[in-house]
Amino acid sequence: MSSIGTGYDLSVTTFSPDGRVFQIEYAAKAVDNSGTVIGIKCKDGIVMGVEKLIASKMMLPGSNRRIHSVHRHSGMAVAGLAADGRQIVARAKSEATKYESVYGEPIPVKELAERVASYVHLCTLYWWLRPFGCGVILGGYDREGPQLYMVEPSGISYRYFGAAIGKGKQAAKTEIEKLKLSEMTCREGVIEVAKIIYKVHDEAKDKAFELEMSWVCDESKQQHEKVPEALLEEAKAAARAALEEMDAD
Amino acid sequence: MDSKMQQHGLLGSESDSQRTLYPYVTGTSVVALKYKDGILMAADMGGSYGSTLRYKTVERMKAIGKHSLLGASGEISDFQEILRYLDELILYDNMWDDGNSLGPKEVHNYLTRVMYNRRNKFNPLWNSLVLGGVKNGQKYLGMVSMIGVNFEDNHVATGFGNHLARPILRDEWHENLSFEDGVKLLEKCMRVLLYRDRSAVNKLQIAKITEEGVTISPPYSLKTFWGFSAFHNPTVGAEGSW
Numbered sequence: 001m002s003s004i005g006t007g008y009d010l011s012v013t014t015f016s017p018d019g020r021v022f023q024i025e026y027a028a029k030a031v032d033n034s035g036t037v038i039g040i041k042c043k044d045g046i047v048m049g050v051e052k053l054i055a056s057k058m059m060l061p062g063s064n065r066r067i068h069s070v071h072r073h074s075g076m077a078v079a080g081l082a083a084d085g086r087q088i089v090a091r092a093k094s095e096a097t098k099y100e101s102v103y104g105e106p107i108p109v110k111e112l113a114e115r116v117a118s119y120v121h122l123c124t125l126y127w128w129l130r131p132f133g134c135g136v137i138l139g140g141y142d143r144e145g146p147q148l149y150m151v152e153p154s155g156i157s158y159r160y161f162g163a164a165i166g167k168g169k170q171a172a173k174t175e176i177e178k179l180k181l182s183e184m185t186c187r188e189g190v191i192e193v194a195k196i197i198y199k200v201h202d203e204a205k206d207k208a209f210e211l212e213m214s215w216v217c218d219e220s221k222q223q224h225e226k227v228p229e230a231l232l233e234e235a236k237a238a239a240r241a242a243l244e245e246m247d248a249d
Numbered sequence: 250m251d252s253k254m255q256q257h258g259l260l261g262s263e264s265d266s267q268r269t270l271y272p273y274v275t276g277t278s279v280v281a282l283k284y285k286d287g288i289l290m291a292a293d294m295g296g297s298y299g300s301t302l303r304y305k306t307v308e309r310m311k312a313i314g315k316h317s318l319l320g321a322s323g324e325i326s327d328f329q330e331i332l333r334y335l336d337e338l339i340l341y342d343n344m345w346d347d348g349n350s351l352g353p354k355e356v357h358n359y360l361t362r363v364m365y366n367r368r369n370k371f372n373p374l375w376n377s378l379v380l381g382g383v384k385n386g387q388k389y390l391g392m393v394s395m396i397g398v399n400f401e402d403n404h405v406a407t408g409f410g411n412h413l414a415r416p417i418l419r420d421e422w423h424e425n426l427s428f429e430d431g432v433k434l435l436e437k438c439m440r441v442l443l444y445r446d447r448s449a450v451n452k453l454q455i456a457k458i459t460e461e462g463v464t465i466s467p468p469y470s471l472k473t474f475w476g477f478s479a480f481h482n483p484t485v486g487a488e489g490s491w
Contacts, residue, residue, distance in 0.1 A: 069344040093344065097337060214346075226346050 013127045023131060024124055027153035030133035031080040035209065036166040036200055037066070039077060039137040041148040042189040043182055045217020046139030047227075048077040049193040051166070051201055054208040067214045067226075071096040073106050074140025075214050075224035076116075079166045080153070081133035088136055088151075092116050109140035113149035113157050121155025135165040139214075141222040168200030175199060186217035190227050194235035195242045211236060272324035272375040274298050276309045277448040278410030279320035279379045280438045282422055283388050283403050284431035287459035288381030290320050291435040293443075294468055295450030302450055310456045312463035314339040317353040317382035318456055319360075322407040323395065324375035331374060334363065353382025353389040357399065365397025377407035383460050406438070409446040414438035428457070440471050 008014050009022030016022060035051040050066040066085075067077045070092045078085030095115045099107035116138065123129045131153045138149045150163040161181050164172035175196045184192070194211060201209055213232060216224040227235070274296045281290035296304030309328070310320040313335050321328040338359060342351045351359075357380040367373050373395045381390040391401040404418040417438050426434065432455060443449045451473065456465040484490050 065346075069346055072340065072343065093341075097340065101333070101337075 011127050012124050012129075012131055021124070021154075024154045027131040027133050028135075031135040031153060031165055032167065032169070034079045034081075034134075034166045035066075035206075036164060036168040036172055036197060037077045037079040037135075037137055038162075038164045038172050038176065038193055038196060039139050039148050039150070039160070040162045040176060040179070040181055040189055040193060041139075041146055041160070042184045042186045042217070045141060045146045045186040045189075045215055045220070045222075046148050047186050047189040047193050047213065047215045047217075048075065048137055048139050049190075049197050049211065049213040050077050050079075051168070051197045052210040052212055053206050054210055057208075061210055066212055069214075069224045070112065070138070070140075071100070071106055072223050073142060073216060074109055074112060074138065075216060077137045077139075077214070079135050079137075084132045085134040085136070088116060088120065088132060088134065091119050092138075106142060108142045108144070109138070109147040109149065110144075110159075112140065113138055113151065113159075117151045117155050117157035120151055120153065124153075124155055137163050137165065139216055140224070141216045146216065167202065167206075168197075171200040172196055186215050186219060187231065190215060190231055191235045191238045194232075194239040198236075198239035198243050199246075211239075268370075268372040269324070269327070269375055272327075274304065274325045275375075275448070276307060276322045276325055276328070277446055278406055278408040278414065278442055279309065279322050279377070280406040280410045280414045280418075280435055280442075281320065281379050281381050281390055281404065282418060282426070282431060282434065283381075283390050284426040284428060286428065287383040287388055287457060288318060288390050289428075289431040289435055290318055290379060290381055290456045290458075291439050291453055292320050292322070292456075293439070293450045293453040295448060295452070296325050297448045300447075302448065305450055305452060306468070308454070308465075310454060310465055312458075312465070313356055313380075313382075314342065315350050315462065316384040316458075317351075317356045317380060318458040318463050319356075320379040320381075320407075320456070321376045323377055327374040327376050331360070331363070331376065331378070335359075352384035352387075353380055353391070354384075356380055356382070357389070357391040357393065357401075360393050361397060361399040364393050364395060364399075368396045379405055379407060382458055386460065409442055409449075410438065413441050413445055417441065436471060440473070443471060443473065 008016035012023035035053040037050045039048040052066055067075055068089045069075045076089055096107045120132050124131045136151045148160050149157055150160055151157045162176035179192055213227040215227050279292040290310055292309040294307050295302055296307040313319050360378055375395050378393045392405040393399045404422050406414045421434055439453055443451055451470045452468050454466050454468050
């Protein structure tokens, strides 16, 4: 399967003879080159974590947020081109506030995911637009409980128990599959996500990274927020300890 | 119909139906003062439809974000619209998730901008707003009128409260009032308003905001006294009257 389109990859409105749209696949490659982003659905909420690769030592820790709140009850973690991600987040915020102002209730996560996916898909239909170079993991808590969705640059959106995008997604998915998510609380989930991100981080290729995590769960009163400092430090310490144990073997 | 169109000729006839010309359901005074731990605010629960006391469970004070409390007199529907604007403002502020949140001074400024800009379009939000709050130990109490006049003070009131309550407050308010003294002072003001303001209802709430947060009391009534001797035989000096 050649991954170079040769002639059929110049426009997003061109199919190749074997039925692929290469521009969308190239957009997905932009996502694959970014730091790993993970989301898991625990029994009482969602936990999302991002491996923020630090481009320069001059950057202030805590800047360049990759996880954004979209409404009180939901948030999005973005992988890929950061500027494209900003657009998607802005659109999601706008959809969420408009829905609430019309229907009087917070937007159901399913509805939000559909709208974001439609918007991403929109940009794959016209030759004067380019596809978004970012994938998004959307986690929220509504009347139906906690839900996790992932939206890819092609506009596909599925609901997941656990999702990963970015560099270490294969390794991360394997780790997530090992977890018993339905029995885990978000408190435990935070530690597990930190461990996975530390594990899949490639020390050789990328030096430094910053861990950013958020959750929306019963403990946070169904509000999407950054994981509290104390718990975040606890998670980082546990992750580093787990890594050392592995290295010791 | 024709004469009305001619009256508003200068400002355009079609757009007239979109402008606020007069209020319909109104709330009466709000009184507020600074005390030792924060702000105390009182408002009754009446919504008048002209001279009819139509709605008697209107909550005219609401918490805004973590640090502020808003009380309004005037058109109730405009108050509800202002609450929607503030809801969106606070939501966007929360979504930054950066440890910072809008304080009473910022909210007061925002409201002043909104009210003044509406007034400039000849389409005011027909309210007098009282905004109080505490952030980082600093107490703040301000007012915005429907034409955008805004100011800060140690005690404020809207509508009739300006004429009946503020003189009492000017005499009896002092720094570092205790909670009990503050409530007593507010109740004294509200009682005068109850006796003398025809759109006042004897069902009020007192709200308190401190560093810890907002508490709005459940509705209760003030004790009134009507046993004045002059009320027993009101017509004794003027036969035939009632």
